[in-house]
Amino acid sequence: MDILAFQNAFDIAAEFEGLGEVKQVEERVFPDGEVLVRIPPVGREVALVLRLYPNVNDNFVKLVLALDALSDAGVQRVVLVAPYLPYTRQDRRFRPGEPISSKALLKILGGYPISAVVTLDLHKPYVADYVPRVAVRNLYPATEYAERLSGVDVVVSPDFGSVHRAEAVAKALGVSHTYFEKYRDRETGAIALYPRHDVELRGKKVAIVDDILSTGGTLVDACRSAKTLGAAAVFAAVTHCQLLKDARERVRSCLDKLICTDSILNEFAEVRVGPILRRELERLL
Structure with missing residues (x-):
């Protein structure tokens, strides 16, 4: 070929x-x-x-x-x-x-x-x-993320749509996982995020996983919610990091560490996609 x-x-x-x-x-x-x-x-x-x-x-x-x-x-x-x-x-x-x-x-x-x-x-x-x-x-580079998230206690997705990512990384780490749900205060209209199934974040090292980081709004909201709930540290592993507008400053202001792949070239790319893609290409030959 x-x-x-x-x-x-x-x-x-x-x-x-x-x-x-x-x-x-x-x-x-x-x-x-x-x-x-x-x-x-x-x-x-x-x-x-x-x-x-x-x-x-x-x-x-x-x-x-x-x-x-x-x-x-x-x-x-x-x-x-x-x-x-x-x-x-x-x-x-x-x-x-x-x-x-x-x-x-x-x-x-x-x-x-x-x-x-x-x-x-x-x-x-x-x-x-x-x-x-x-x-x-x-x-999905769950194993590669897990290798870089050693010591994490809980893996969280920002919403139900990414829960399969949290489950995969948590399984590789041997820890629990959950996802955030949105709740709106009927009087003030303020939106708060809380983990599903009453998973305790206080004192825990938390990893947030998602597929795309564009402007950083979703990721930062999840990070702030985790810290409000007492998380000792918050990391994130995101596959496709576009980092648009002021996303870099926003994520640095909250996250303790951001891990990306080089599917899109960026300064946070710790996971190289070449070896992952090669393994699958070998299976197809």
């Missing part, structure tokens, strides 16, 4: 040495903003590696163009390796007239000879079911 990598993911593709020859996709941006790619000669099976964030719209167009070129070149099997899949937060129709963006994205990819998509920590795992023909391998 040939390993075909975009420039922004060559550090990831370097982890795949020995699985196949690593080749680079040529990329161009024209003065009017249009993009173009050129693929080198490849065999019948290709692993295509790229980061879709940042510049998600341009990068997605580049991905589609590369897939079309591979299809025209007669490639019969493509494994797409993209550690972060954008648009998956729109996993259902929240208001009439809106698209289900994650379904639309996967349907486009499903029109090409992709046999599998290898990715990390989809916002909602069920979006993989939108295109049954494509096997979506949704990986």
